[in-house]
Amino acid sequence: MNQEAARQEQTDGASRPRFGVMISTLGMRPELRELLQSLATQTEPPYAVGIADQGTSTLVADVVREFESRLPIHLTRTESRGLSAGRNDAINASPSDITHYLFPNDTSTYPERLLERLGEYLGGADVGAMSYVDGLGVRNAAPAVRPPELTLAEVFSIIEAGMTVSARRLLEVGGFDEMIGTGSSGKRQSGEGTDLLLRMMQRGPLSVRWLPELRVMGVTQGYGLSPGAEASKARGYGYGYGYLLQHWRFPVGRRIRAIIGPIILSLRRQLRWRVGVQSALGRLDGLIAAMRETTRRPDAQGRDR
Template sequence: MRFSLVVATVGRSAEVRALLLSLQRQAVQSFEVIIVDQNADDRLEPIVAEFSATMTILHMRTSLRLCNRARNLGARHATGEIVTFPDDDCEYTQDVLEQADRFFRTHPGHGFLTGTVLLPDGSFGRSGRWLKQDSAVDTQTVWTSLIEFNLFVRREVFEELGGFDEMIGPGTRFGSSEGQDLALRMLARNVPGYYLYHLRIMHPDKPVSLNIARAFSYGLGAGRVMRKNRCDMRTVSQFLIRPAGGFVVNLVRLDMPIARYYFLTFLGRLAGYRAQVAKAA
């Protein structure tokens, strides 16, 4: 088996079906889908039954609604050489697995691969964070070239690191940047990674109201990961200056919702960097 796709899911069904439909269109079909189902009901049963005839699906149930715990649980059952973690509302463009497969075959020394994000309409949306060219991933570019649902890792590397930090990410106080944390830990062990600009997975933009609601928690995650991985002060300063600048610019424009988003992001990053956190058992 070439790929293991671990999908942690809760509260969605039509979106999971759309993801599986996009996987049916992949040129590379050597993959398994491990669905880690955190729902209290059986909404996914008919969808799993529908696709089980055409692809290998392991459907697991868990009552713990922690994204990275679910990802790690699924990854422990993976048999593929490469593990990846699509969100339950993603769709794969047609050549995603083909590109990833080709990269790992031609770059045997690389441990991980990342790509970018498209909106369902084919645009890049509001985000200006992505690098515009292929690039090695390092401690600087990791912040502009990685998102968890477009991260491919050699399974033996993922297992050696112990997977995602379960004290970071959705469902925890530190709500984001678990992918950056994993990549920084790989880089610290001299495991190289690479970013392909044309490796694109579709994912919808979140409403502004939801982004605002999550801004502080996501900021906490970024700040925590920078402190945990001893990022240099240049990086830390940039991550504080940018949202502070965004707050001022949008305040002048009287765009109060976006100004609030940047202000909460700034506060979260600062608090996350300063946070004292008990070590996981």
């Protein structure tokens, strides 16, 4: 079956999602070719692949040309900065009839049956939560009890690169907050996917299908970084996490554990000591910053803060 026929079959099947795979990249990762190769060999092809290139070279355009005959791919060159802005730019340039978006990192890869199985299992859920696996193993364990509607207790079990979200629900809240996420101009260098889910929850119940048996492959947080750069990145990631915990009024015990957790992991040698300390300090900084905010906004459960 050729690409156009497969796409038409998917469109004609009313119960089958039309998946749009949105990728933001600076054009410096050779793994981008591997990601596109994994999309091109899917047993059920994506409905659309959007790439937002925030780099200044022709490397991404060169890679895209290799796959134009095999994927329904569109490339957007953008001066926007940050992962969230890039994803929004890719969404804005994508077909309007996509039903669900996916957001792999440019270092991710998909097993060949992932989209086929995701289409089979997702049903009518607003969110599909898959496993994200890197060199350290599964990074987001599914909750033991898997409720059909997403709550605060489970929201951090979903990672952007391992989730699919309803296009309708995402567009209702305007996409990703571009002040949050890797490369953004804000201090919150993580948590954009969690913030997106929480804002969608704010507008009404968010149905979720937990699919831990479906695995997106990726790389570790410190991949390709020097020890100093990894520690700096951990600080920025920690800030975003701590800010979210306070901003959305997670339980006090959860906030305390968030600060202590990286230190404990360091002592158990699952994190380098310097990375653990910087992560803990970043989380504390984020918590304090959110506490100092004067703007009153409702939390994920609609309560005035």
